[in-house]
Amino acid sequence: MIQLTFPDGSIREYEAGISGLDVAKSISEGLARNVLSVSFNGQTQDTGLPIETNGTIVFNTWNEDEGKSTFWHSSAHLFAEAVEALYPGVKFGIGPAIDQGFYYDIDLGEESLSLDDLPAIEKKMLELARQKNEYVRKEVSKADAIKYFEEKGDEYKLELIDGLEDGQITFYTQGGFTDLCKGPHIPNTGSIKAVKLLKVAGAYWRGDEKRKMLTRVYGISFPKQKELTQHLALLEEAKKRDHRKLGAELELFMFSDRVGAGLPIWLPKGQAIRERLQKFLKDEQEKRGYKMVTTPHIGKKELYVTSGHYAKYGEDSFQPIKTPKDNEEFLLKPMNCPHHCEIFNNRPHSYKELPIRIAEFGTVYRYEQSGELHGLSRVRGFTQDDAHIFCTRDQLKEEFLNVLDLTKVVLDKMGFYEFTAQISLRDPATPEKYLGSTENWDAAEQAIIDATEEVGLKTVTEIGEAAFYGPKLDFMIKDAIGRSWQLGTIQVDYNLPERFELEYIGSDNQSHRPVMIHRAPFGSMERFMSILIEHTAGKFPLWLTPEQFVVIPVSEVFNDYGQSVVNELAKKDITGKVDFRNETIGKKIREAEMQKIPIMLIIGEKEQEEKAVSVRMQGKGDIGSMTLGEFVEFFEVEKEKGE
RNA sequence: GCCGGCAUAGCUCAGUUGGCCAGAGCAGCUGAUUUGUAAUCAGCGGGUCGGGGGUUCGAAUCCCUCUGCCGGCUCCA
DSSP states (O other): EEEEEEEEOOOEOTTTEEEEHHHHHHHHHHHHHOOOOOEEEEEEEEEEEEEEEEEEEEEEESSHHHHHHHHHHHHHHHHHHEEEEEEEEOEOOOOOOTTTTTEEEOTTOOOOOOOGGGGHHHHHHHHTTTTTTTTTEEOOOOHHHHHHHHHTTTTTHHHHHTSSSSTTTEEEEETTTEEOOOOOOBBGGGGEEEEEEEEEEEEEEEGTSSSSSEEEEEEESSHHHHHHHHHHHHHHHHHHOOHHHHHTTTTTTOOOOTOOOOOOOOHHHHHHHHHHHHHHHHEEEHHHHHHEOOOOOEHHHHHHHSHHHHHHHHGGOOEEOOTTOOOOOEESOOOOOOHHHHHHSOOBEEEOOOEEEEEEEEEEOOOGGGOBTTTTTTTTEEEEEEEEEEGGGHHHHHHHHHHHHHHHHHHHHTTTOOOEEEEEETTTTTEEEEEEEEGHHHHHHEEEEEHHHHHTOEEEEEEEEETTTBBBBEEEEEEETEEEEEEEEEEEEEEEHHHTTOOOOTTOOOOOOOEEEEEEESHHHHHHHHHHHHHHHOOOOTTSSOOOEEEESSSGGGHHHHHHHHHHHHHHTOOOOESSSSSSSSHHHHHHHHTTTTTTEEEOHHHHHHEEEEEEEETTTTEEEEEEEHHHHHHHHOOOOOO
């Protein structure tokens, strides 16, 4: 007999060799029907596999991430089966589950796939799913595995097998399709009730741009049709919120082919928001001892040779600008930090001055590959809400906490209440990728870990994601429709102080090297705006929105009163304008609604007599009439709500 | 950069297998209308069919090339 511990802590006894499915059955029929895979001692496996020893067992159903992942992985196999049935002779790369669904890479040979071909594959998948074919696991020897795929002529699977150890190779077969796969899989195809293939795209074999481009098909599947419908509705919603669409509609920013790809141009309304964001951050930073600076947009090439960026990125950057006579070379600045290091170097520093916090909304230029450009979230010219903190090693943790606090204030203000922090550490296996001593790296990584623990931040740790000069902490936020984005970043750097020979005089009258922290709570104004637009769907909170209200007179007779309302409100720092156009009020309201102006003030004879306004809120409709004084109070309350 | 797709008026889109002066709605302009909570009516103007080259008696439509955009891949100091 073996003892199995369940998630609730209870323990039950079973015969050794019992399958996960039978354990589930012993609990309830419903569970047995819904279990997709089991996690035994933290290892996910098929429900049909025997359990031989004592341990903990977790049942993964659709409600668990593990369950979804198993379900989607099995769906990828079903997809491959359908593709093979419709396109005989194709070869397969890999087909994993991802966050939202699955994909499979296919070598179609002479064939090609377009979006129009997908419905036929979906249909085939559902047809095969209804056969309720079991996913049958089989352990095979390496020799047999090679033999199978040699006969099939699938060099991709052979290459995968090449990297596996004999004795650890398994095949899974469902219906007429067999795949190299370590599993686990759901019991049978019958639970896959709804399928949608979403995208066709190219993907390099093994992510290597020198190797063959395969056709990747992305899809998602569900145990219920209703869930697919909901998912598609969510995708629809995301499309509506697309910042590129809203940015154009609300006239926040634009691009111009003549100016160049990836070079955003901020229009007056976008700029108004941008300035309010910057003012907010500047005020918060001033409270925390930051000093603003301005540095030029270009710098001598040697500056970046010194910083190490030239060696690392020089080839892939905008190339140097040359002066006409002396042939000096200048680079568009890709970063602000070398300039800020020179500010630190401007004069000697005592330990008593530290930490020194230098902030700049610094516009930088980076050559992003043409295929990378995407709205405001990936551009070639952008403004970082940058700052560099120069401190002693002993101050590192406290400064880190200070930055964490600032970041939290910023996220709260913006309405991002759900976030995690990702700690990116170096990969000890590839030390050649990193600059600086092991000792310094250890200390920096420890400072980040300690600080996040001290404030009880929810964190995930990623090995190998560190920057080349130091470990970092990135904030991952969840937006209003549940998507994750990476926002601000905090990075510890021992490297630049070394390269720029930064020094301060300690209490011992000796020279010491300061530590540097790079940080940007927004990340960049451009990227942050893109996320904010999609998070709010263009309905910015009152304190941020470029036009807080519009006055709509019912006829031009009341234009003068309308202007006096605007003037009165301007005194209270409430900004808006009168819509003087000769249009019906229905039309003016419609346009204000579509422009997402939060407040419409309709005025006519009654309002003029009573020094009042009739208030309509965007998306909510008419909320009644109030005097101007009452409106100012109402506005302040609404503004607080939005914060 | 790579693979695939797309590019018609300011915007959203029609334009059948190459064939008369390339269309619609919205926006714009002019005029009428003076409006009470999501589109008032009428008239008018507007397009080198993304740029360049080619095939053809004839190209928005077919081919090449450049630019830009979209979906991915790779990359992201």
